[in-house]
Amino acid sequence: MNCVGHIVHGMWVHPDNQRHRFNELSFWTELAQLLEYGTLDGIFLADVIGVYDRYRGSADTAIREAVQIPSNDPLLLIPAMAAVTRHLGFGVTFSTSYEPPFAFARRMSTLDHLTAGRVGWNIVTSYLPNAARNFGQDDELPHDARYEIADEYADVLYKLWEGSWDDDAVVADRQGRIYTDPARVRAIDHVGAHFQVAGPHLCAPSPQRTPVLFQASGSPAGLEFAARHAEVLFIGGRTQASVRANIVRTRARLVAHKREPDAIKFVVMAGIITGRTDVEVADKLAGYRRLVSAEGALAHALTALDLTLYPRDLTIAALIARGEPDAATLLRRFTSEQSVGEALDWAGSLHEDRFFVAGTPDVVADQIEIWLDEDGIDGINLRQYLSFETVRDFIELVVPELRRRGRFRTSYTDGETLRERLFGAPRARLPSTHFAARYRDPAMLRAPAERLSFG
Ligand SMILES: Cc1cc2nc3c(=O)[nH]c(=O)nc-3n(C[C@H](O)[C@H](O)[C@H](O)COP(=O)(O)O)c2cc1C
Incomplete structure (x- = not known):
């Protein structure tokens, strides 16, 4: 995230x-070059557009502890x-809830061209409720309603992009003095429950047209x-069984779509x-x-409750009751x-859950292979503790070990x-089975809307 403290x-x-x-450009250019030296797929940039202001009833903790504030725009x-x-590669976060889609479609096409x-x-x-108040609303919209808006938002983008x-x-015919053939560019005339966008898109088709679509959901x-839109999904799960179940459930919904x-x-x-050694790992871990800030984690957890005021053995269920x-x-x-105690322990920890490993490179590589082969995931998003350490x-340390095992590219x-990197070439564009591909047929721009509805 374009900030001091992310996770x-x-x-x-x-x-x-x-x-x-x-705030310095050189921080990001150095980081990008380091990642490319390591032949990583890409960098993932998170973003929020408000402050964490619920803990103890104010934003003070978040501001003092640099919990995602100050934070700058990731797209730039x-x-x-x-x-x-x-x-x-660059995965960048943008919210569907507060800014209408037309300008965002243009920014992403611009980035797809430039990259x-x-x-x-x-x-x-x-x-974040504060995000809603930053964009002229009294409070955040209900959770499922936000996904319904996101569905229309994506639909508008697909019409523009595809x-x-x-x-x-x-x-670009110099002699004929035709830069763009008007017969091959069209308005989209989108009129929906949340957005009205005439078009045409202002950008010519970029290499991918629609950028790779990432999402995180539970x-x-x-x-x-996700089953309709996503191509890369961040998932979680406390146990191997629950991770596998999440994947199976999502794949079944993909087929339904x-x-x-x-x-x-x-x-x-x-x-x-x-x-390099167990001692070095133990030193880093300790x-x-x-340094972990439990206060920062509690502010980030979005709760207004000050858990330190309750008995440790009380369960969350009991607090709610x-x-x-x-x-x-x-x-x-x-x-x-x-329990309250477990929640406080988590806040003061390095979040050492199922997808955490501390060890020498062979131990780490063993664990990654288990996640890939037994949990069934495709890749990892590396949580940052220290940049750039x-x-x-x-x-x-880990990439060479994974390469020895044939698990990581060498170039x-x-x-x-x-x-194409994620799905293989030649596949720069969305596959024809994706919802967005319908708009490659111009007649479909006028077809009745097919919306996801959670009402
Ligand atoms: C790896 C990961 C990255 C995420 N990045 C962001 C982000 O940058 N901005 C944001 O508002 N939410 C982010 N989220 C939260 C998700 O958008 C979503 O709110 C969360 O996964 C809950 O999903 P649900 O709304 O379907 O329950 C992220 C979640 C995960 C797991």
Whole structure:
């Protein structure tokens, strides 16, 4: 995230952490070059558009602890990072809830052109009530209603990206003095419940047209949205069985949406701490654990409740049953059987869950192979503790071990788009089975809307 503290709060005080340099272009260009040296698929940029202001009834904790504030716009980093790399992919987050789709369609097409097809969009509906108040609303919309809006938002984008321009619209005929053939560019005339967009799209078709579509979901509405739209899905799960069940459930919904069962790549956020020896690993682990900010984690958890005021053995279910204000929000992060003590321990920890491993490179590689082969995931999103130490350790120590095992590329393929990297060439564009592909037939721009509905 284009900020100091993204997921593991408190780490900014570590003397080796460079995150305070996030306002400097050189921080991002150095990072991009490091990632490309390591032949990683890409960099994932998260984003929120509000402040975490619920904990103890104010934003003070988030502001003091740098919990995703200060934070800058992630989209604007991409051209700089693209200029110093040739292959690195970029997954960038943008919310469907507050800004209408036309300008965003244009920004993403611009980025897809400038990066030669290396961008992806992480579709989020935003979960911060403060974000709603920043964009003229009194409070956030109900969860499922946000996914319904997101569905129309994506539909508008697909019309612009896939349907508004033919591939051969730009003829650039100097002698005939025709830059673009008007017969091959069309308005979309979208009129829906939430958006009205005339078109045409202002950008000529970019290498991927629609950027690679990322999403993260756990809820039934979110998963249904993913089954229609997503190509890369961040999932979680406390046990191997629940991860596998999540994947099986999503694949079944993909088939219901007439997509191939392998049309989505499943990715988990993984915490990896490694070093050359067990002693080095233990030292890093202890050092990181010492710095973790429980206060920061609680502010990030979106709860207004100050858990330190309750008995440790009380369960979340009991807190809710007692009618403690805002207790139900804890279910976003914890299960109802977990206790106040467990929640506080989690807040003060490095979130050492199923997708966490601390060990020498062979131990880490063994664990990654289990996640891939037994949990059934396709890839990992590496949680940052220290920038650049976390990713440098991964590239210097774990990548060579994974390469020895035939689990990691040794070089990039020249000229491939992000979609081709993830799904194989030649596949720069969405497959014909994706919902968006309907708009390659201009007649479909006038077809009745087919909306997801969770009412
Ligand atoms: C790896 C990962 C990255 C996420 N990135 C963002 C983000 O950048 N911005 C955001 O508002 N939400 C982000 N989320 C939250 C999701 O958009 C979503 O709210 C969450 O997964 C809950 O899904 P649900 O609404 O279907 O229950 C992320 C979630 C995960 C797991």
